Amino acid sequence: MSDTPSNKTATIPTRLRAAREAAGLSQGQVAKLMNMHRPTISEMEAGNRRITADELAKLADLYDTKLSWLLGDAPERAATDDPKLQLAARELSKLKPDDLDRLLKLIAAMKSDDDEKGA
Numbered sequence: 180m181s182d183t184p185s186n187k188t189a190t191i192p193t194r195l196r197a198a199r200e201a202a203g204l205s206q207g208q209v210a211k212l213m214n215m216h217r218p219t220i221s222e223m224e225a226g227n228r229r230i231t232a233d234e235l236a237k238l239a240d241l242y243d244t245k246l247s248w249l250l251g252d253a254p255e256r257a258a259t260d261d262p263k264l265q266l267a268a269r270e271l272s273k274l275k276p277d278d279l280d281r282l283l284k285l286i287a288a289m290k291s292d293d294d295e296k297g298a
Contacts, residue, residue, distance in 0.1 A: 190251035191235075192226035198242035198249065199224070212241060 199209055199220075206220040213220070213234070222228035230238075239246040247253045271279065 186251070189226065191230065191249060192224050194249050194251065195230075195238060196224040198238070198244045201244075202242045204242075209238075209241065213237060 199206070204212075206224070207217045209215075210217040210220045219228065223230050223234075235249060236246055239249050242249075245253060271282075274282065
């Protein structure tokens with residue numbers, strides 16, 4: 180990716196906020212979990228405070244996202260024209276809500292196993 184340092188500086192706060200919202204957490208909840216004050220999280224998301232590598236790693240873990248995505252080194256989202264992604268979406272839309280919930284739990288368990296193995 181050809182992001183300049185200034186582009187990355189703008190990308191990180193935007194992605195921090197998006198990841199927090201996707202995780203369903205408030206700034207106050209994140210602050211408590213990170214042992215910080217809520218305004219600190221606000222300042223990070225506004226791009227007004229430098230973030231240490233350790234803080235960024237903890238936030239990525241908390242938000243269950245990849246550090247590379249927060250840094251802007253990974254694409255914003257999966258390519259929607261990927262045939263595998265389109266097939267998966269079609270098949271998922273056919274599932275009953277209970278079956279979809281079971282499948283999502285299975286995926287989470289598989290991801291957890293991969294994380295533990297260091298994959």
